[in-house]
Amino acid sequence: MIYPIVAYGDPILRKSTRFIEKEEMDLKKLTADMFETMYSANGVGLAAPQIGMNIRMFVVDGTPFSEKDDEDDDDEPDLSLVGFKKVFINPEVIEESGEEWAFEEGCLSIPGIRGDVYRLDTVKIRYRDADWNEFEEEYGGMAARIIQHEYDHLLGKLFVDYLPTLKKQFIKKKLTDISKGNVDADYRMRFPGRR
Template sequence: MIYPIVAYGDPILRKPTRFIEKDEVDLKKLSEDMFETMHGANGVGLAAPQIGLNIRIFVVDGTPFAERDEEDEDDEPDLSLVDFKKTFINPEILEETGEEWAFEEGCLSIPGIRGDVYRPETLRIRYRDLDWNEHEETYSGMAARIIQHEYDHLLGKLFVDYLPTLKKQFIKKKLTDISKGNVDADYRMRFPSRR
């Protein structure tokens, strides 16, 4: 099932999420639906608040970044992204280390807006998988960035929060337009002013 993506301005995007209890929801079905929704919108990550759920889960699929690298003859493909397709349940980032580096991020909930965000290079995260097994893993580079972006959604933070003040002023009207539904997106969206 493909969910509509919740647009900027909806209060659920600013609410910290709650931890999921074991067997509370059908995690395998929810994960499938989230991947289907994300792929339908050409995303590389999707967090539960973006489909209107206030629970601590997100999905990632870095394959599109790996494929883009392969198309660029000067770039070596980022092999860490080739099979980087996962569901993170009740994740907790335990540590972030390394140099902060910039990358132009976007968000399915904020179509048409992009901006450079600085994030630490490496992270260590604890989470549960779809079989409720606990894992503690370390990620670096683009994989870490995708996780950091989606993890922020679980805390009620958005990538635009990291932008410089001048850039925020520049995009203020665009953000207001998105919240009112005055935006072109090639996927279904749910707008706060159209409830």
């Protein structure tokens, strides 16, 4: 099942999510649906609030970043992302460390807007998979960034929160337009005030 992506301005994107109880829902079905929704929107990550669910869960697949972009010969593929496809249920970031680095991020809930976000290059995270197995793992580079971006969604934070004040002022009208449904996206969206 492909869910519509919740657009910027919807209050659920600003709420802190709740932990999922074991056997509360069909996690395998929800995981499959979230991956299907993410792929249909050409994303590399999708958090539960982005499909209107206030639960601590997100999916990632970094494969697009592991493929070489033919248009840019200097752009080397990130081979560490080959096979980086996971679901994170009830994740808790234990530690973020390393050097800060910038990357131009975007978000399926905020189509057409991108901006440089500085994040630490290593993250240690504890989470469960769809079979309720618990893991504690450390990720670096682009994998860490994807995790940090999606984890922020579970805390009610968006990448635009990290942008400099001037950039925020520059995109303010675009954000308002998105919240009103005045945006072009090549996937289904759900806008605040509309059901």
